[in-house]
Amino acid sequence: MYQFLRKNVWGLVLLLLLGCKEQKEEKLFSLISKEHSNISFNNKIWETNEVHYFSFPYLYIGAGVGVGDFDNDGDTDYIVGNLGENNAYKVTREQPLRIYAKDFDGNSSIDAIATRFIQDKEVSIAPRNLLATQLNSVKGVFKSYNDFAQSSIQDLLQVLDTAGMQVLQANTFSSVHLENLGNGEFNSKKLPLPAQFSMIHGMQVTDLNHDGNLDMLLTGNMYQTEVISGYIDGSNGLVLLGDGKGDFKELPFKESGFYVPGDAKSLVQYQTNKGKLGYLATVNSASTHGFKTNIATGVSLVSWPKSANSAMVYLTNGAERKEEKYWGSGYLSQSKPYIIRTKNIKKVQFK
Numbered sequence: 001m002y003q004f005l006r007k008n009v010w011g012l013v014l015l016l017l018l019g020c021k022e023q024k025e026e027k028l029f030s031l032i033s034k035e036h037s038n039i040s041f042n043n044k045i046w047e048t049n050e051v052h053y054f055s056f057p058y059l060y061i062g063a064g065v066g067v068g069d070f071d072n073d074g075d076t077d078y079i080v081g082n083l084g085e086n087n088a089y090k091v092t093r094e095q096p097l098r099i100y101a102k103d104f105d106g107n108s109s110i111d112a113i114a115t116r117f118i119q120d121k122e123v124s125i126a127p128r129n130l131l132a133t134q135l136n137s138v139k140g141v142f143k144s145y146n147d148f149a150q151s152s153i154q155d156l157l158q159v160l161d162t163a164g165m166q167v168l169q170a171n172t173f174s175s176v177h178l179e180n181l182g183n184g185e186f187n188s189k190k191l192p193l194p195a196q197f198s199m200i201h202g203m204q205v206t207d208l209n210h211d212g213n214l215d216m217l218l219t220g221n222m223y224q225t226e227v228i229s230g231y232i233d234g235s236n237g238l239v240l241l242g243d244g245k246g247d248f249k250e251l252p253f254k255e256s257g258f259y260v261p262g263d264a265k266s267l268v269q270y271q272t273n274k275g276k277l278g279y280l281a282t283v284n285s286a287s288t289h290g291f292k293t294n295i296a297t298g299v300s301l302v303s304w305p306k307s308a309n310s311a312m313v314y315l316t317n318g319a320e321r322k323e324e325k326y327w328g329s330g331y332l333s334q335s336k337p338y339i340i341r342t343k344n345i346k347k348v349q350f351k
């Protein structure tokens with residue numbers, strides 16, 4: 001036995017080393033160093049009197065939409081990014097978060113009063129002193145903090161001139177998958193829990209693991225929040241693998257290698273000069289992350305003909321998927337579209 005071990009110990013060590021190497025290579029994404037990509041970009045954000053949340057709201061809060069026939073039934077479904085569920089506000093259609101907006105004090109700037117429900121009572125989210133920085137009259141109406149704490153939004157609105165006031169409301173903060181039911185109807189289904197940890201901005205819909213079913217790559221977070229909310233920063237980037245029936249499962253970081261923390265915004269896909277798929281994820285006030293994924297043998301990237309705007313993809317299991325040509329998805333991101341042709345695809349017909 002000892003002789004056997006002595007003879008074979010180097011073989012075992014080699015096998016272990018190969019095992020480690022193989023495990024390392026199994027990750028879907030590998031980070032590209034700045035030296036290798038020559039991309040060194042840092043989107044520094046400085047707020048000034050001209051550039052801020054209210055002058056460019058969509059730059060700060062825009063989320064995004066991703067498109068794909070995730071259940072391989074021949075019609076287009078959507079994923080819609082939202083704030084996520086990992087925040088202080090639990091909203092429903094019956095108890096939404098609302099914004100009452102108007103220039104109540106006539107100083108040429110809109111005063112927005114955000115409200116939430118606490119124990120069935122709709123109240124201002126901003127405390128008395130914070131609200132008074134926008135609407136000084138609040139101090140006169142509610143003489144004490146206790147008066148304000150006992151009040152509802154209706155107590156405040158009845159002393160304001162509400163003619164022409166805008167009322168906006170959010171019924172859900174969940175990021176969802178909209179399944180196309182036909183006839184313009186959609187079934188809204190929440191994306192899995194890891195996709196609700198934070199706000200979603202960057203989205204790429206593609207077949208990441210080459211099984212013929214569409215997957216998604218997501219980045220997000222939002223640092224442009226009120227001090228009373230704090231950063232929305234629960235996301236480190238996420239890979240969701242689709243099962244071809246409209247359900248998705250997280251691919252953990254140790255298998256994906258995809259890690260994008262911080263105030264992440266855009267996410268684009270491109271073909272590298274070595275024929276691999278590359279991804280660039282931008283993060284406000286931090287370096288851009290570059291990743292690449294390998295294209296397995298027998299898998300090819302099919303470019304779209306200029307004249308085609310949609311295609312039918314025929315899978316070997318008999319399912320037919322509709323693909324549409326989009327020049328990007330998610331938040332302020334533009335990518336060249338490709339169809340990932342895998343072994344599970346027998347024909348692609350452009351229309």
Ligand SMILES: [Ca+2]
Nearest residue numbers: 069071073075
């Ligand atoms: Ca579909």
Ligand SMILES: [Ca+2]
Nearest residue numbers: 103107109111
């Ligand atoms: Ca005002």
Ligand SMILES: [Ca+2]
Nearest residue numbers: 073075180181
């Ligand atoms: Ca459908």
Ligand SMILES: [Ca+2]
Nearest residue numbers: 207209211213
């Ligand atoms: Ca897939």
